[in-house]
Amino acid sequence: MPPTSSSTIVTVTGDYQYQGESHSHSDPVPCLNLTFSVGVGMTQTGKLIYTELQSIANGIGKFHNGDYIREQDAVDCVKDLIKSLRRENETCNIRRFLGQAQVLQEDLVPLIVYYGRADEELFEVTIRCLMNLTQPARIVFKNEVPQDQSTRHCYIQVEEYLQEYKQAFVNEQFLKVLSEKLAYFLELNVLIERLLVLLRNILHVAATDVDRLRTDDDASTHDQIVWQMHQTGLDKLILYIASSDDERRFAIHVLEIISLMFRDQSPEQLSSAGASRSRREKERDEQELTRITDMERAKKQSQLLRLTTR
Incomplete structure (x- = not known):
């Protein structure tokens, strides 16, 4: 998402269209636990899209007393994220919005940790979403680094979000x-x-x-x-x-x-690491052999002493 000079929570009333789909809201879209930056110059359509994404993200789940609690519609919400990613524009607006919102760190990774073993459907759909979000920036920008300044800035943002994701996977x-x-x-x-x-x-x-x-x-x-x-x-x-x-x-x-x-790792580092390990193993084997030899020698001396004292 481009740099902004202010932040606001957008609420929507009435009928509107989002990427060709009709929606109707008589009440404002609920903003449960996330606040996103919205640019002053952003179009109304952009605000509607981001408000929709905010609602989806808030519907996945949240942390409570140190544990992640999924919502009943978590599977459908993750599926909606996947659908939204398929509709993003040439600047990867959806991907950048989700990166700013830290949805991967705050929702998708916890879903796998807390529910991945027991819920097969949730695991599968979350893995699909993670696969999409972690695609290399060059791939999502059609296998090229953008040359114009504004799109290149978006490319750099996607790279930065990927680096944050990688830290979350530790x-x-x-x-x-x-x-x-x-x-x-x-x-x-x-x-x-x-x-x-x-x-x-x-x-x-x-x-x-x-x-x-x-x-x-x-x-x-x-x-x-x-x-x-x-x-x-x-x-x-x-x-x-x-x-x-x-x-x-x-x-x-x-x-x-x-x-x-x-x-x-350079080839030199890998080869020296292997050599170092081999030396340690050799030293350990030599020490073990010396220990066994000393034990055998002591055993023979003990037997010899018994024979001479009879």
Whole structure:
């Protein structure tokens, strides 16, 4: 959304049209828990669209006493978000609005964490929405970086929101649910591709300026996600899919994921890490061998002493 000089909550009365669909409101659209910035120069149509999105976002759920509570119409609301994303204009207005509203951080990720295991329909539709929202900026801008200043500003905004999303995925509980679901779906042969694409999208997001300034021993957002993939067993599932003849159709997705996991590492770093690990293993084996040898020597000496004292 372009920079604004003021913020307001828009309410709508009467009949209006939103992207070709007729709506009628006798009362103002409810504004439950979110406030969005609306530009002073924004058209009435734009205000109506954003008010509709605000109503949809507020209908998904909210946090209460530290737990996320979904609304009864959460599935339909997430489906409405997907429909809205299909109708966005060339500046990705819907995507930027949802990024400003932090719908992914405040609603979609919590939906997976709190309800992803038990509600199959909610899990599936939320994954579809996450896949859409995490698409690389270059793809949603028709595989090119805009040249005109205003559209390029929108492109940069989408990139910034993607970086914020990536930070939101540094969530072990979220990745644990994904790991469990991926293992489950491997048996049923469903939804696997969507989960792999979502992982690819998450790992594809560029590093922030803060991450670029981190020292070598300070884990970046990317490093944290890769580590939590390891902690939750996602990396083992990826390797299983890569080595399974039955899952060859996912080979390109898996190749992208593995490549992106190590994209911040140079060949020299990877090779030296392997060598360092080998040296540690060798030292450990040598120490273990020395310990066993000493034990055997002590045992023989003890036996010899018993024989000489008889």
